Amino acid sequence: MSDILKSLIEILGERGVSNAPEELWFYSRDPGILAPHLPDYVVAPKTTEQVQKVVQLANREKIPIVPMGNGMALTGLVIPLKGGIVMDMKRMDKILEVNEKARYAVVEGGTSQGVLKAYLQDHYPHLRHSLPDAPPAATIAANVALHGQGRLTQQYGFNSDMVTGLEVVLPTGDICRIGSPSLGPYWFSKGPTLPDLSGLFLGWLGTTGIFTKVGLKLYPNKKIREVELFVTDRVELVPEIIYKLTHLEMLEDLNVWFQPKPLMFKDNYHITIYFTGDTEEEIEFKRKMIWDALQVFIDTKDGGFMGVQVMKEQLLEMPQRSVAEFADVPRGGGFEYSGPITLIEHFPQYAAKVLELAAKHDILYASTARIISGGHAMMFSISFAFNRADPAMMNRVKIALEEATEFALEMGGIPWKPNFMEQKRTLEKMDPNTRKLLRMVKKNLDPQGIMNPGNWEVN
């Protein structure tokens, strides 16, 4: 047995470490299209102290370390590109605190979205968090580490904007609290009025530290959720429709989607409008406001509201299981998407690009845009499904996604949760001084370059 393995077992116990071929094979990949790379060890800590000791060991021995939630980013962010240790965080799954009046929760670094949702439903039914449409095993820490979005992103911004404090194990092994928990027992602010150090970690994809605790804002959970579906076949009108809807300042969530299958959806752009209320009166008032806002498009016969009764249950489901179902459309178990953050006014160009790439590469597409922060930007997903048993199709999807990222960068967009190649392109395009600053931050926080190496690497 190697000295490293012995040390890891000493820290985590026999059941907390594996170098068996089965675990190494599984943790060498994610469900996306990037090639796997074997780790040397897989570990699963239960405490912050165990995380700290493993990181100290890795730092001392210069061993790469890759933190992992459920591995559902799909862009290879948990693939150990340079081997080393994959750290599965899911055994750190406790919900440590809910401050009801201050509306925040504090959870351990491996707590899943699904478990927090169920916990709030059971114990604080009038509170909710911004649940993404990722599968429920996706972790809260991983979601904020990559600037994830959720049901409340239209109202309140990226899920990472909703962080109220962090506990991070730095690459040197120091345990650091960020925001109000660095001064006292409360987790109500990740930064303000201090210098906001959370920016050293949020969006860094696990390259600057490992989140062992996350404070997260909670929001009122209204008694009633409702949904309307507005449809148009004129893509150029989508930005104006969104503009009118966001002007209302009363929507929970706003998504625009288009897909070729089933055929009833082909060539139409569907705007799913979610709104909430505590009374039927409030709901009907909001419904009237929504209808009134879009009446102009109905009058010109450019769009109309579609009956949602058949799809209502599916549309209101959280998380939406149908998102994962897309992977089974080509009966192949996979899909991946490029999801740039970009201006809503660019929707028509992005939509055209999706159709162009799908036709060019003979692949199945689906696209959903989620509006961010009341209309300042959108996440535009360019999704392609693939058959995992068809390497040629997977390669076509890979090329199409590369071209999608290229397009997004040309359009002035920002790639979301970019894979290591997309990160390189982004860094190349970045202002040199910004790139230099990124390098300074990374170099200072992670002098040995052990944290998720291959990602956000500035040379």
Add this chain to the structure above:
Amino acid sequence: MEYVHSIEHGDVVHRCFRCGYCKFPRDYVDFNCPSYKAFGWDTYSPGGRMWLIRAWLNDEIKTSPHFAEILYSCVACDNCKDQCVFPRFKDFLPDIFQETKAELVTEGKIPPKVRDYFKAITVNGNPYKLPQEERGKWAEGTGLQEFSDQEYLFYVGCVGSYDEVGQKMARTVGTLLSDVGVSVGILGSEETCDGNEVKILGETGLFTKLAEDNIQKFKTKDVQKIITLDPHALNVFKKDYPKLGGNFDVFHYTEILAGLIKEKRIAFSAYKAKVTYHDPCYLGRHNLIYAPPREILKSISGLELVEMRRNSMNAFCCGGGGGNFFTDILGAGENSANRIRVREALETGARIIAVACPNCAKMLTDAVKVEEQEDKLEVLNIAEIVCRARAK
């Protein structure tokens, strides 16, 4: 020797997205896969198994004791089948796991505990390695007669025949049925293993032999209707025996008792108790029998039925399915399914866990002891509760 692996559903294994919905109950309150809870690696989850099976079929990983442990730690609770988001594909999950285990059996690379289980069934006809003539001992003193021309065969299975907890359950149910005038007979020392676990563990040859012998025996004795003590037996009699020509009307004892209560053939005095009910996987998820046990409990005046957080279709397995009752691959650690389930029962404030399966009865009884909760929680089968509450 190089072994080329192949399973019947090998052409669909790649369709698993490993999204992880299969690990949860419908409302995501906790992970609902006992082997994932016990071991904590993604490889021990249904998606992990699917991906490893694909790697193994593609010869990217080899058969190993660890691979076999991962496969045999599955308790066949069917939660993954119910929660997978892919229509139709989801129905293949249990088949794929079972077919892979069957390949390991053929290859001769199964965990020693599984091998010992098969050997015991082959040599002794039961997993306890006890003589066949002792199989009917549980019925001594009950007055139950050997099956001849009664309306129902009361089939108790290996656990009901040999295990202390199971025997108690068999006696209670058998006596109660007889007492309220149900025409039942037993096979006693002629009864043999039903084969449900043998099939799940992948020994298809041995299973076929057991099933064919049982079917022949039942037909020779002109058995038409069967009441099972054990939901595992109910499952195999209902789903697998017909494929081999064994068509019988099969009921679980709770279905019969619920019917008798409706017909007012069982009357109750007041019985004050706070009870939670644990759904056995082979009664619930596998055969969708959720209501009868609850109807029985609700019909007892004074009895308060409180549900555990995970119940019915979302119930958490006791960890005894898929042969684990005998092979104990999940182990008895803090995160073993039976201990988690006992802690969940305690959260309800109930003083009694009602069970309807001898495997669950044993698993939960053991867990109550390990958790040192014997003064707070009693594990009782539904028939015992009925007997306590019956009007004298």
